[in-house]
Amino acid sequence: MILLTRKAEFSSAHYYWNEAWTKEENERVFGRCANKNGHGHNYTLEVTVEGEVDSVSGFVVDLKELKEILQREVVRVYDHRHLNLEVPEFASGTGMIPTTENIAIAIWRRLEGKIPGAKLHRVRVYEMADLFADYYGEH
């Protein structure tokens, strides 16, 4: 079994807000991330898949294909968008705040079952060089 990781980048705006809380509670818990005008990051996505090496191609997956899947399923949806306002899984009423952890979980759900010949192993999302979240599909 081989693990293979493909990287992609997207730049998005977001803010943290729990609709069940008052403005004061949101500001106390989320600090400057609760600014409703939003702020943004250059996110780096690392998607790791696992699989067996095909005896003919020598590949676990076709990297061109994996790149296109990441572009189609994630980058074109998230890049240069406001995650709270323009991406359905984080929309008002979903209860899904676009934290780094939840972005990793959402990307897992977008990619699961869509990578031919390989199994999703890990989704890692860097919000900044010194902060990242990992999701392995655990419940």
Added chain:
Amino acid sequence: MAGMVFKTGPRAYLTRCYRLSASHRLHSEAYTEEENRAVYGKCNNPHGHGHNYGIEVTVGGPVHTQTGMVCDLGELDGFAETNLLQRFDHKNLNTLNEFGEAVPTTENFTRAVYRIFQGFGGARVVRIRIEETGNNSFEYGEELGKG
């Protein structure tokens, strides 16, 4: 109790990286001077040497449905400031009691940092990774993604 909590939602891991600079000397009383030089090489220089350590702290647990977070980052940073940076940054590791009789190799440093973060109440530490230089790194903790 903690086990029940972990089953309630998607389980994720959050990693925060901290940097600190410290000196050390690798030298064991169990060895002769010659053996120390043979085992530790230039790291046995009597006056010590130093590194810019990059320390990755990974905590794991259910994503809190109210906040979307595994733990409050401010709390983790505050804990790290008091218990990691203030204790180790710009210090000589050989003079600190965290290592007891143990040699302050980065292996032992990694385990010492793991033990320290076991005292963090905001989430469970699952892994510590320390880069001693760009060429050497050390990890200690659980295998992730097996829950």
